Amino acid sequence: MTYCVGLKIDGGLVFMSDTRTNAGIDSISTFRKMHVWEEPGERALVMLAAGNLATTQAVVSLLDERSKAPSDRAPSIMQTPSMYQTARLVGEIVKEVITNSAPVGQSADAFGASFILGGQIKGTEPRLFLIYPEGNFIETCEDTPFFQIGETKYGKPIIVRAYERTMTFAETVKLLMVSFDSTVKSNLSVGLPLDLLYYQRDTYRVGYRKRIGVDDQYYKTISDGWSNALKSAFKSLPDFQE
Template sequence: MTYCVGLRIDDGLVFMSDTRTNAGVDSISTFRKMHVWSEPGERVIVLLAAGNLATTQSVVSLLDERTKAISERTPTLLETPSMYQAARLVGNTLREVIASSAPEGQTAESYFNASFIVGGQIRGSEPRLFMIYPEGNFIEASDDTPFFQIGETKYGKPIIIRAYDRTMSFAETVKLLLVSFDSTLKSNLSVGLPIDLFFYEKDTLKPGLKKRIDRDDPYYRTISEGWSDALKNAFKSLPDFPE
């Protein structure tokens, strides 16, 4: 399992993902689930992956390989005319990988399933954010649904819903997402540190801040400990049940 979030704010797009994969409690590994393609001045595209590791790695490898060895398979992620077409390309590649991996009769709801968040900006259009389902179809973020989660979503969703504001600064958004991730980390062993962070600033058309946050990161520890203390204090401040 994993936990990944892509979120829209007025200043741009913020992405965060954990790095844990597991095939049982005795087989835990660290793999990067965040991938970035860019051409400065032209486009920045970010992909977050969750699901079967072999499937997600195959999809990412094919997308990356085709940007470097262009053949009859065009356009690539570095050539798509819009983010909508980039999302379609990721969905089609996912279907291709699942079809080639699964035995006859196997479906996307099988052991081979995977899902993705893809977002970014291409010159001439606004930043856009999509969630791609295991079947290869997708939906786009909007003002009503400004963020997407994939993987182990239920523990970290409530804090985002309660505290999100599209006018938040990048620093405030990172704080929000770290609280969401910390709640998930404490609730599910299949999600683990380190955490990858990426910020794309609207209209810059170049990669922004990219950072890996591990357990010893001073800011992460401050957020984790501060959130725990805040919850305890909030609980104590509530009135007791009247007997």
């Protein structure tokens, strides 16, 4: 399992993902789920992946191959004229990989994967998409300014309650830290380290990027502070009267 979030604010796009792909008594695996393609000054693309690991790695590998040799491996996400066309291209590759992975006569559900794709291409606005295993996709809007994939239920309430599109990058990171801490504490299949990335609109290059480990002091502060704040809020509520 995994947990990934892509969130749109006035200042740009913020992405965060965990790195755990398997969890059990004696089986914990870690893989990066955040992938970046950029041509500074022209475009910056970020993709988060969740689902079958073989499928997500195959999709990323195909995108990598076609981006590194665009003259020989077309189409390439480094040549698409818009984020919409980029999302269409990724969707086609996702559908192709999943379809080809399933044995003849068997369901492709076991090979399913979903993706969050965001970024900006020069001359266009920053955009954020959720791409389904079937290859189709949707885009953020005023009512839905963020996307989650993977284990979403534990971290969603805080984002829904506290998000504002005018938030600064620092405020957004605080919000996502609480969301991820709530998820990590509730589900063993989601775990640190976390990958964080900020894309500032109209820069056409990846901005702040960091890996957050178990020894990260800010994460510890947020985790402890949120737990204490919840306990204080609970105690402040009136007791039930028979």
